[in-house]
Amino acid sequence: MRLWIEMVLLFFALPVAIAYWVNQVADYLMPLLGAVGIACLAVLLADKQFKRFRLWHWQDFFTHLRTTLKMFIPWACLLAAVVYLIKPELFLQWPLQEPELWVLTLLIYPIVSVIPQEIIFRTFFFHRYKQILPSKMARWGLSTFVFGLVHLVYGNWVAMVLSWIGGALFGYRYMQTRSTPVVVVEHAIWGSFIFTVGLGSYLVISPP
Known part of the structure; x- marks a missing residue:
């Protein structure tokens, strides 16, 4: 019961509360994400049953990278074509109109956003709730859902749909590789492609 309460509070109540009070907490989202990521990492490291190698498991990295790129290249090309045809005003908006913001985003995004998210929603979630969700597919499905839910903070359905798709993909890759670095x-x-192709505006908080 304790783990269920923890999961509901951390992965359901907290994202909904942040989305509700987003204008008041917008400036603290990245620090909050980092703090939750560090807390989840601390819990994992304190758990003797957690296999720490998952945090630095690089075995067969380039094999997994090839698999990633085989999926990424065709689907990224398709998504780029969709953005160009449906939202031409957004296509390559950041690289062309805000190159400094684009470059800064590509530099800091993996560190301040991707790493904490993968620790929280994949490494922590899959291990922490194994006891109450013994089915790996159940953990995969629920982690996918809550990963999309946390993007409710951006206030648009595009961010949530992209995150649900991404969450499903990253969760599957984590189950397949048991490697946090591969999924990161x-x-x-x-994520870098999304910001580049023109969908980055859906993943920032609009001012009130």
Whole structure:
């Protein structure tokens, strides 16, 4: 029961509360994400049943990277074409109109956003709730859902749909590789592409 309460509070109540009070807490979202990521990492490291190698498991990295790129290249091309045809005003908006913001985002996004997210929603979630969700597929499905839910903070359905798709992909990759670094790299590739192709405006908080 304790783990269920913890999961509901951390992965359901907290994201909904942040989305509700987003204008009041917008400036603290990245520090909050980092703090939760550090707390989850501390819990994992204190758990003797957690296999720490998952935090630095690089075995077969380039094999997994090739698999990632085989999926990324065709689907990224398709998504770029969709953005160009449906939202041409957004296509390559950041690289062309705000190059400094774009470059800064590509540099800091993997560190301040991707790494904490993967520790929280993949490494922590899959291990922490194994006892109450013994089915790996159940953990995969629920982690996918809450990963999309936390993006409710951006106030648009595009961010949530992209995050649900990404969450499903990253969760599957984590189950397949048992490697946090592999999933971090895949997440960073997709996220950087999203910001580049023109969908970055859906993943920032609009001023009130």
